[in-house]
Amino acid sequence: MFKDGGEVTELLWDKGNTVETVVLLSKGEVDSKKIRVEFSLEDMDMSEFQDGATYTQIKDYVLEHSGLKVSNLYISQIxxxxxxxxxxxxxxxxxxxxxxxxCPPEKEKAIREAFKYFGMI
Incomplete structure (x- = not known):
């Protein structure tokens, strides 16, 4: 470090407070290799990204429309x-x-109806 035109190894301050500032100096311009891509989702087939409904959504739909309670086991079997x-x-x-x-037949029918509602089959 330099102070008052001479090189010093440490600085002694009367009040004990110091502030350090670091500045990065560079020459020239930074070359950027970024590209911009624009596309519309309207033209894309999004069906392969949709897995359908969750088990909870299927259970809720079946209960609301048929009054039956179904388990995760029954849903996975169907x-x-x-x-x-x-x-x-x-x-x-x-x-x-x-x-x-x-899975009993009446619950299978209700689960299949839920699958159709959510576009899974």
Missing amino acids: KRKCGIEVGKNYNLPKSEDSRQPQ
Whole structure:
């Protein structure tokens, strides 16, 4: 550092307060490699980005329109029947011979109606 025309290794201040300022000095212009892209969503097919409704939305729809309560298990069973992708089940049974309850026909019909309403089938 320089003070009063000479080089010093430390500065001693009477009041003990200091303020440091750092300034970056550069020469010339910075070359930017940015591009701007404009497109309209109206021309795009967004159907592949839509997964449909959540399990909660399906349950609420079924309850409101048919008065039936359905479980996530029943919804996933009907999704598989309709060829809709279902995530991995981490709640697997401990024994191989354990049985899962199957969705009753009246609940299957109500779930399929919900799928149609949400545009899933």
